[in-house]
Amino acid sequence: NRKLLxxxxxxxxxxxVLRAIGEVTTSHVAPNFIECFGNSIELMRKIWQxxxxxxxxxxxxxxxAMDMAVCNLIEPEENALVISTGYFGERYKNILTTYGAKVTVLQAEIGEIVPLEEVEKxxxxxxxxxxxxxxxxxxxxxxxxPQPIAEIAQxxxxxxxxxxxxxTAGEISKQEEWGIDVVLTGSQKAIGVPPGLALFVVSEKAMNVWKNRKNPVQNYYGSFTNWLPIMKAYEERKPSYFGTPPVNLIRALEVSLNLINNEGIENRIATHLVYAKAFRKAIQKIGLELVPKKEDEAANTMSAIYYPEGIDGNQFIKGISEYGVILAGGLHSEIKTKYFRVGHMGAITKSDIVVTLSAIEFALAKQKYKLTIGESIGTFLENL
Ligand code: PMP
Structure with a gap:
């Protein structure tokens, strides 16, 4: 009954990566786990650049990860700017407000980015x-x-x-070269591990800002005060404890980071770009429209796609599932029922995308949408 996720x-x-989760659970201070944690930290620096x-x-x-980045860096009454391109910008506003920041939101139109001039202004x-x-x-x-925004911010x-x-690990990102202070992610996305880990890298500059805070961090579990010594100890291959780490998941993380690093982060990202571009062409070939209005502002890790006229979203997602593929419905409140989302990141293969396109075609055809079966697949393969 397994379906393609x-x-x-x-x-x-x-x-x-999955097999690694099934390895025998060790102590969080066992030498092999200390090595695994330390190694994962070192691999993150490479992948985050x-x-x-x-x-x-x-x-x-x-x-x-979003919460920890904010609570350790912001202090009450300080100004924070949120550049919002959708649902997750709104989440940042809520987190910042929780810690007493004065928040301004620059909201992009749906499918667009906020113009750089507005950010600078x-x-x-x-x-x-x-x-x-x-x-x-x-x-x-x-x-x-992020690069030009980071340049203005500096x-x-x-x-x-x-x-x-x-x-992260699916789109071009060069944290240090671009001067970004925190780059954060979750394990379940392009990093290629099941959900459960918050992963982020903080610049030296931001660590100094945290060290020189005037007020204590308004969060216990998430405070760098508790976690920095742990990260340092593991990297020095020494035992330490604050909160028990999920040892099996971190072992899986090490395996996945090694896969990415062996492939080379640049190669891994380049593959995302090629597959995503070909996927967009395939989708457009059968007459579907993307939510992002410009090609160079469309993600390479996922695609948000409007349903064509006359297609019932719920039936479509259900139909896709019957063909063995799981896709996501809409998330943005203003267009929630009008579009669907496809993830194409991590250890994605060409055949995963071919199968997905095939399910999309059949689910559309089932609702009497006019298309030639196989057309999007041909376009995808031709554009690789
Ligand atoms: N930011 C973005 C861009 C996301 O896609 C998500 C998850 N979909 C989050 C933040 C929140 O991550 P999580 O659901 O793992 O808490």
């Missing part, structure tokens, strides 16, 4: 402590280019937090 996370996981950054591996979902208008960017907003499939001495939950 093609939603924007959790995703299909490499069998070797942040040789001097401080990686964190914490039990929790991507939202915990806002950042120059007052003293912003930090700005948040969603690399790929999973609700719209819109891709932000000009105004504002910290940048990049939500890479639907992007």
């Amino acid at each position: 093609m939603i924007p996370g959790p995703i299909e996981v490499d069998p070797s 942040a040789p001097y950054g401080q990686p964190f591996i914490i039990a929790g979902s991507g939202t915990l 806002e950042l120059s208008s007052k003293d912003y402590k930090l700005v948040t960017i969603t690399h790929v907003d999973t609700s719209t499939g819109v891709l932000n280019d 000009k105004y001495n504002t910290l940048t937090i990049l939500d890479g939950v639907c992007a």
